Amino acid sequence: MAVEKTNGDQFPTGMRVLAVDDDPTSLLVLETLLRRCEYHVTTTSQAVMALKMLRDNKNKFDLVICDVHMPDIGGFKLLELVGLEMDLPVILLSGNGDPKLVMKGITHGACDYLLKPVRIEELKNIWQHVVRRKKICPKDRNNSDNQDKPHHGGGEGAGTGNSDQNGKLNKRRKDQNEDEDEERDENENENEDQSSQKKPRVVWSVDLHQKFVAAVNHLGIDKAGPKEILDLMNVEKLTRENVASHLQA
DNA sequence: CGATGAATAT
DNA sequence: TATATTCATC
Numbered sequence: 001m002a003v004e005k006t007n008g009d010q011f012p013t014g015m016r017v018l019a020v021d022d023d024p025t026s027l028l029v030l031e032t033l034l035r036r037c038e039y040h041v042t043t044t045s046q047a048v049m050a051l052k053m054l055r056d057n058k059n060k061f062d063l064v065i066c067d068v069h070m071p072d073i074g075g076f077k078l079l080e081l082v083g084l085e086m087d088l089p090v091i092l093l094s095g096n097g098d099p100k101l102v103m104k105g106i107t108h109g110a111c112d113y114l115l116k117p118v119r120i121e122e123l124k125n126i127w128q129h130v131v132r133r134k135k136i137c138p139k140d141r142n143n144s145d146n147q148d149k150p151h152h153g154g155g156e157g158a159g160t161g162n163s164d165q166n167g168k169l170n171k172r173r174k175d176q177n178e179d180e181d182e183e184r185d186e187n188e189n190e191n192e193d194q195s196s197q198k199k200p201r202v203v204w205s206v207d208l209h210q211k212f213v214a215a216v217n218h219l220g221i222d223k224a225g226p227k228e229i230l231d232l233m234n235v236e237k238l239t240r241e242n243v244a245s246h247l248q249a
Numbered sequence: 250c251g252a253t254g255a256a257t258a259t
Numbered sequence: 260t261a262t263a264t265t266c267a268t269c
Contacts, residue, residue, distance in 0.1 A: 098259095202262070202263090225252075227252065227253085241262095241263070242263085244253070245263060245264085246262080247253095248254080248255075249261070
């Protein structure tokens with residue numbers, strides 16, 4: 001009697017995935033989809049918790065999938081730390097397909113960048129990242145590369161960007177410029193800051209806003225201009241344009 | 250030439 | 260969304 005077993009050696013089944021999303025609904029949806037793929041799913045709504053779990057049992061997960069926007073620590077920070085401390089594939093999620101964000105995610109080491117709403121078809125493929133990561137490391141096999149990208153026929157028109165980090169990417173542009181130094185090099189900054197925000201954006205705290213209002217009132221609503229407001233506020237590092245900008249809001 | 254406010258970009 | 264930056268005008 002031939003008892004056909006459902007592929008006992010199929011790896012993806014039971015793959016341990018850690019899903020992180022601050023939005024409970026999204027998280028639930030994600031969890032459901034992942035479970036349908038027969039993965040072993042663990043969920044958290046906080047990135048810090050995810051980090052803790054990952055640090056606690058370094059070998060208990062095969063892959064991390066997390067949202068980019070999160071209150072405690074940004075998805076990028078989590079991605080960075082995970083990539084640094086442990087060697088796990090990380091998949092990023094976000095609601096908008098802003099190419100800049102996608103680019104940032106990929107260059108920061110994400111294995112993939114999925115857009116919400118995530119389709120189960122996409123999740124069915126993510127195990128490939130785990131396999132690749134594991135196989136590349138042990139041996140340096142320079143055999144034929146597997147670069148097939150199965151497209152499942154759905155019939156929908158919307159396309160999703162997919163990228164893969166393989167080996168090292170290095171791009172350096174050498175440009176001989178004339179005597180004109182106006183070169184700005186993008187600098188990666190690693191900071192234990194709450195989101196990956198390294199540009200001291202002026203934050204209009206309540207206090208600052210009060211000063212602003214006070215200054216405007218002092219001058220008279222219709223007579224107040226950015227320059228005088230700025231002067232009356234006497235706040236260092238605050239530019240007239242900051243005030244002007246705030247004036248619009 | 251610089252301040253200003255609106256439009257536009259990130 | 261909030262704030263920055265650019266732009267046309269005064």
